[in-house]
Amino acid sequence: MPNISEWRSHKFIIILVDLLCVLGAYIGAFYVRYSGFPQKNWDDFIVLLPWILLIGLFFISVYELYALDRRNTLWDIVVRIVVAVTFMSFLTMAGSYLFRAFAMPRSVIVIATVFMVILLILWKLLYMKLTRRNVMGKVLMIGDDENTQRIIAKIKHPMLKGTTVKHIQPNTPMEKINQHLRHADYVILCTNISKEKKSQIIYHAMECNKNVYVIPTLFELLLQRANVAPLDDTMVMSVKPFGLTWDQTLIKRVFDVVVSGAMLIVISPLLLIVSIVIKLEDPKGSIIYKQERYGKNNKPFTIFKFRSMIEGAEKNTGPVLATEDDDRITKIGKFIRATRLDELPQLFNVLKGDMSLVGPRPERGFFIKQLSKEYYHYGYRNTVQPGITGYAQIMGKYTTEVEDKLRFDLYYIRNYSFLLDIIILLKTFIVLFDKTKAEGTASKKNTKKMTVENKPENTIEI
Secondary structure (H helix, E strand, O other), X not given: OXXXXXHHHHHHHHHHHHHHHHHHHHHHHHHHHHOOOOHHHHHHHHHHHHHHHHHHHHHHHHOOOOOXXXXXXXXXXXXXXXXXXXXXXXXXXHHHHHOHHHOXXXXXXHHHHHHHHHHHHHHHHHHHHHOHHHOOOEEEEXXXXXXXXXXXXXXXXXHHOOOEEEEEOOOOOHXXXXXXXXXXXXXXXXXXXXXXXXXXXXXXXHHOOOEEEEOOOHHHHHOOOOEXXXXXXXXXXXXXXXXXXXXXXXXXHHHHHHHHHHHHHXXXXXXXXXXXXHHHHXXXXXXXXXEEEEOHHHOEEEEEEEOOEOOOOOOOOOOOOOEOOOOOEOHHHHHHHHOOHHHOOHHHHHHHOOOEEEOOOOEOHHHHHHHHHHOHHHHHHHHOOOEEEOHHHHHOOOOOOHHHHHHHHHHHHHOOOHHHHHHHHHHHHHHOOOHXXXXXXXXXXXXXXXXXXXXOEEEEEO
């Protein structure tokens, strides 16, 4: 497993070759289209090339085409590449159409798109084959809370055979921790380690040039983006309120109205088709499912979704989260849930101002009360408009633990920017092709809790 400096070198090489693949695809497209490279086309191409590479670099970064490890299946790689290349080509074609200085034959862009997909897939597969031995490594896990157990379970991935996890308790003496640290590739620190000890471990890990990962406490997330405010000769941190500034709110709202309005016009035929199919399956049932959710400042509103369950699904059970084998979900419901088509009517909620395109998912009052008792910081989610998609949706799975989703939501609010919203929207296209992010919660019979013995050390060979 490469250390930090080696990983940066690998990342630079991957991105460089990615850009060379983009360049090679366009050169190849010109030769296929014109059996050569006409001088006029060459001159136009040279003018457009920096923008093509800049667009390519942006989407390579957004879709993390440089992030390759053994957990990536061929399907994961292909989906990321196809989506990234589609957006690259769309923007290039739009620029070529709108600005005469960037004019380029559309046939060349289409051919280059096909070449890019092929070249990038071949390059990624070659890279993964050549570096296969370097992706396995030793993980030092320090902690004894539930997060420790969950992460060890996640590291036990069938495609990570050969990885060794050394689990030690937070009360292990520093001398012994340092001994283990020297032989580790990754160091993962869980939430129940004292601040002083966490600081010491990170210092020694950085000194040894190790990859360090820290699971933040919810309190630590509150301190993000805090401003330094000196009090005489003492440094204090001014913790900024949760939520967005007035200018951020205005820009976000304008973007929401323009995009949701345009999308509703474009997808109106699709909305009609889904409505007809739902009605054909159950003529007596409603097409739209309405439910009370809570938004910004805990203001209740009615959320719209395509109905994916049988009519009156919760009459007998009350509020219950759906499971992946839930018999209340209809045949059409399974499809529209898996493809996220059931969420499309929420664009009307965005247009009305109840929701935003991006934000924490809106929750029901029953679950908010329940979760607020368990997680004191849960209420911070309601300082911004809820969203159709969010940071927790692109980073986690449908079955991700509530506390982990809360971390993602709080991180989003604390680090909000317009660019972050754009990146989340672009990454949402990847989520649509990932079954693990679209399924219901795991059924109880399939849910397994992994326990780790409370011994000073546990070594797990995977």
